[in-house]
Amino acid sequence: MHPDPDRLAAIAARVPGALIALDFDGTLAPIVDDPSAARPVPGVTDTLTRLARAGAQIAIVTGRDAATVLELGGLDAIPEVIVSGLHGAETWQHGELRTRDEPSGLAALRASLPPLLRRTAGVWLEDKRLSLVVHTRQAADPQRTLTELAELLPPLVAEQGLELHPGKLVLEIRIPDLSKATALEELLTADTTAALFGGDDLGDLPAVAAVSAWAAATGRPGLTIAVGEVSELRQAADGAVDSPAELAQLLAGLLAAG
Known part of the structure; x- marks a missing residue:
C-alpha cells in the first residue's frame, strides 16, 4: 500500500x-x-x-x-x-x-453539552470557536463512550442546525456542508x-x-x-x-x- x-x-x-x-x-x-x-x-x-x-x-x-x-x-x-x-x-x-461567522447554534451547545458530558469521567469538550469537539480518549473505555455519545448527541446537534462528524475517539460538531x-x-x-x-x-x-x-x-x-x-x-x-x-x-x- x-x-x-x-x-x-x-x-x-x-x-x-x-x-x-x-x-x-x-x-x-x-x-x-x-x-x-x-x-x-x-x-x-x-x-x-x-x-x-x-x-x-x-x-x-x-x-x-x-x-x-x-x-x-x-x-x-x-x-x-x-x-x-x-x-x-x-x-x-x-x-x-x-x-x-459563528452559527447561533454553537452558543446553545456550549451551554448545554458540558453538564451532559461531565457524567462520564475523562470526556471533555474542546471549543474551536466555529466548531466543538467531544473527546473520549481519556475515558475509561474510550471506544464504548464514543459509541454511546454517537447515539445520544445527533438529535441535540441537529436541533441547532449543525452536523456531527466522527473521528479518532472524537465527535466533531461543525457547520453544515x-x-x-x-x-x-x-x-x-x-x-x-x-x-x-x-x-x-x-x-x-x-x-x-x-x-x-x-x-x-x-x-x-x-x-x-x-x-x-x-x-x-x-x-x-x-x-x-x-x-x-x-x-x-x-x-x-x-x-x-x-
Whole structure:
C-alpha cells in the first residue's frame, strides 16, 4: 500500500506549481492525549520550507483553527503557506485570517453539552470557536463512550442546525456542508501543476475525493496518502504510510527526486 514510486516521481518532477496539502494532527504531528502538546515530527517543517522555496504551494488543511496550528507547528516560517482551518471555515494567508461567522447554534451547545458530558469521567469538550469537539480518549473505555455519545448527541446537534462528524475517539460538531474538500477546491487552481494530499482520519475522505476528481478532470498528477490505521481512508487513498515520521521521509524524498 506504499505510494507508487512512479506517481511520487510525477509529483517530484512538477514541484514548481504543485499543491502539497496536509492535515496536521496524525499527519504532520503524532496524535497525543493533550491536543495542545501536538508538535510536527522533527525535520518536516524544514522539508516543507524547502519544498515551498522550490516552488510548491504548501497548505495545511485541518480541523484545528488556523491560529493554533500556526502556533503549535511554527508553520508561518514556511514561505507563502496557507492554513485552511476548521474544515474550510477559515483561511490564514499572508498574515491575514478570513473566517465565517459563528452559527447561533454553537452558543446553545456550549451551554448545554458540558453538564451532559461531565457524567462520564475523562470526556471533555474542546471549543474551536466555529466548531466543538467531544473527546473520549481519556475515558475509561474510550471506544464504548464514543459509541454511546454517537447515539445520544445527533438529535441535540441537529436541533441547532449543525452536523456531527466522527473521528479518532472524537465527535466533531461543525457547520453544515463544510469539509476539507471545501478548502481543496479553493486551493486547486488552473495553475496547479500537480497535487498531493495527506491525511489520517475520516474527516480527510472528502479531500481525498477532491484531489482524485481534480486529477481525473485535468489529467495532471494527483496523489493521496493515508497516514495511520484508519481502514476507510487507506482504502480510498492512492497509498498509505504508517506514521507522520514515514510521511516526513516521503516528503523529503520529493526534494531528492526532484
